[in-house]
Amino acid sequence: MPPRVLLPPTDADARRIKRSRVISYALVVLAAIVFSMRPELFGDPQSQPVHALLHGWRIVAGVVLAVAALGVQVVVGVRWRSGLRRAAADE
Template sequence: MVLLPPDESSQRTIKRSRVLSYVLVTLAAVVLSLRPDLFGDPQTQPAHALLHVWRIVLGIVLAVAALGVQVLVGVRWRRSLRTDSRAPGNRGPHPR
């Protein structure tokens, strides 16, 4: 199957999704790289361990969201290509 290059609106959507993904990955990297010292002394704060867990969970969620944005945009673009190829002049024989 040969895929045509995206049109202008699809190119804008793809570019915006890439920027959004880069921002999400950068935020994930910042969250995951936070030093434990920023949360205070573990002896004086009982919730210190929970802060570490939430830091890791939030970083993973942001990274997965970045991947999800790329997958979602790719699926929508491929779906739009399929619907455009089924325009009235491009239809094959009707399946029974």
């Protein structure tokens, strides 16, 4: 079995990869901002019974943003590899 050799990305693929990295970094930064929000931003927990719910949604939103950042990278990688396979099949 021949060793796997990955070709460098084409110009269009390189642009797509760069854009996906920027989007992923932005999503990770947003997740970090959401995670770093202090519960006091939502008001006094003694006077607002919804405080616990808002605090929980902060955690859920941060996790969703982090998973979305990972998903962007996975989708772009899969598309690039499938493009390489199609190009190899055409040859």
